[in-house]
Amino acid sequence: DIQMTQSPSSLSASVGDRVIITCRASQSISSYLNWYQQKPGKAPKLLIYAASSLQSGVPSRFSGSGSGTDFTLTISSLQPEDFATYYCQQSYSSPITFGQGTRLEIK
């Protein structure tokens, strides 16, 4: 199985900050990497697919980059509604695997 490791596991930031979350795969997954946002008590929401494609309706302050084993999710200017947990997911091979999550908290 491909292991996905996110860093950091938690992060405190302020409104307006630029935030970068990283995701590393245990082997190359090309660009088959997706990012989700989850708020407490809610289902995950797709933000980015295929490493860098912004899902329709997602604000442009979210962006993704990377290929191979190293990927990043960047939020250019944090908004109050962005405080949530973020997960990466590889779709390169079965079983599908997710990172452990990055909890983004208000400083």
Add this chain to the structure above:
Amino acid sequence: EVQLLESGGGLVQPGGSLRLSCAASGFTFSSYAMSWVRQAPGKGLEWVSAISGSGGITYYADSVKGRFTISRDNSKNTLYLQMNSLRAEDRAVYYCAKAQSSNWYDLGSRWFDPWGQGTLVTVSS
């Protein structure tokens, strides 16, 4: 609007069975592979199972293989997860989620959008 609505969760004793359903609307159900993903309380996301659009191909995580069965009724636009021999570690919120093509082999389509609201399964005596 694409919508997924899970049902069937509840409390079951260890060793018992439960069947989850996911009613889909707003899209051509048979044209998309579907998946179940679960989340134990306070934990991360774990992929459980997937099924092709036709229902002819199924996939399972090792943790549920032989105990869970995914199926679909395209005439009813409904996805199912039959869970047998339930264990305490199966306790989780179970989400159904839509993939992006009918073919689960299509690597570029194995991202999930949207997800249902989830249904809680508790395994306890």
